[in-house]
Amino acid sequence: MITVHHLNNSRSQRVLWLLEELELPYEIVKYERDRETMLAPASLRAIHPLGKSPVITDGEATLAESGAILEYLVETYGKGGIAPGPGTPEHRRYRYFMHYAEGSLMPFLVMKLVFQKVKTDTPFLIRPVAKRIAGLVSRRFLDPNISAHLAFLADHLAKHTWFAGDAFTAADIQMSFAVQGAIARAAGEISPRLTEWLARIQARPAYRRAIERGGELRVLT
Numbered sequence: 001m002i003t004v005h006h007l008n009n010s011r012s013q014r015v016l017w018l019l020e021e022l023e024l025p026y027e028i029v030k031y032e033r034d035r036e037t038m039l040a041p042a043s044l045r046a047i048h049p050l051g052k053s054p055v056i057t058d059g060e061a062t063l064a065e066s067g068a069i070l071e072y073l074v075e076t077y078g079k080g081g082i083a084p085g086p087g088t089p090e091h092r093r094y095r096y097f098m099h100y101a102e103g104s105l106m107p108f109l110v111m112k113l114v115f116q117k118v119k120t121d122t123p124f125l126i127r128p129v130a131k132r133i134a135g136l137v138s139r140r141f142l143d144p145n146i147s148a149h150l151a152f153l154a155d156h157l158a159k160h161t162w163f164a165g166d167a168f169t170a171a172d173i174q175m176s177f178a179v180q181g182a183i184a185r186a187a188g189e190i191s192p193r194l195t196e197w198l199a200r201i202q203a204r205p206a207y208r209r210a211i212e213r214g215g216e217l218r219v220l221t
Contacts, residue, residue, distance in 0.1 A: 002026040005047050005055040006214050008033055011066040012054030014173050016214045018070055020206035021173070022077050028213060067098055067174060074170050082170050094164035097171040101178040105149050109181040112142045143187040150182055154191030162197075168204075176201055180217070 002019065006012045006028050019026045031044055031053065045051035048064045055064045058076075063069050074083045084090035115134040122130040156163070163171045179198060183190050201207055211217065 003029060003057045005029050005031065005044060005053055005057075007031045007044070007053030008215055010053050011177050013210060013214055013217045014066055014177055015054045015056060015069050015073075016210035017176070017207050018073055018082075018170055018173050020209045020213075021082060021170075021204075022073065022079060024073075024077055030215075065102075066177075067102055070170050070174055071098065078170075081167060084164055084167070084169060090165040090167070090169075093160070094169050094171045097163045098174050101174045105178045105182060108142055108145050108149065109178065109185055112138065112146065112185045115142065138187075146182055146186055147188055150186060150190065150194065153179065153182075154193045157191075157193040157197055168201075172197075172201055177217075 002024060004012060004015050004019070004026055006016065008030070010033075016026075016028070042051060044053060044055070047057070048055045048062065050064070052064065054066050054069055055062065056069055057063075058072075061072075063072055084094050115137055118134040119127075119131045160166065162168050163175050176198075179194060183194065183198070
């Protein structure tokens with residue numbers, strides 16, 4: 001039996017969603033973020049030394065990192081359609097977006113969240129300076145990069161129904177958390193292509209079942 005160590009409002013929602021798409025039985029062990037720090041509880045370190053989510057156990061295997069978990073599940077239990085055939089243009093796009101989500105887009109979103117915290121959580125006496133520095137970093141570096149990524153994704157979805165091509169795949173699952181984060185933290189207008197894609201994934205029955213089991217996903221801003 002697969003066990004998902006699931007942290008609320010986290011990337012592990014994607015793991016639940018893929019398991020629902022594959023119609024695999026699984027158990028959930030739920031963890032709650034600290035209300036003040038929004039960090040994962042120390043109890044997760046008993047499962048993986050870094051104490052991060054998602055983590056799954058499957059028999060004797062323990063896997064961390066959402067992309068690695070999704071790839072393992074697809075390779076081990078995947079059914080036709082959840083990943084394109086090897087050697088095809090669709091598979092090249094699939095592989096790219098499986099790694100792009102965390103490797104290219106999420107670092108900017110994490111930095112945006114950190115600098116938002118700098119504005120509000122620094123000591124009172126230095127807060128005005130911290131706000132100016134954080135605002136400058138956001139305006140000159142983070143916001144332009146996030147906008148560039150959103151434009152890139154919108155342009156891609158103008159040519160393809162889904163991220164790998166004309167069929168829904170695990171790449172769309174992997175991209176979901178990053179796209180939701182980018183939309184939540186964007187400084188400008190969001191392309192209708194991205195919001196339409198988001199509406200389509202959220203309407204999938206497996207997505208809704210994952211939300212019912214794991215809890216509503218609220219992206220931190």
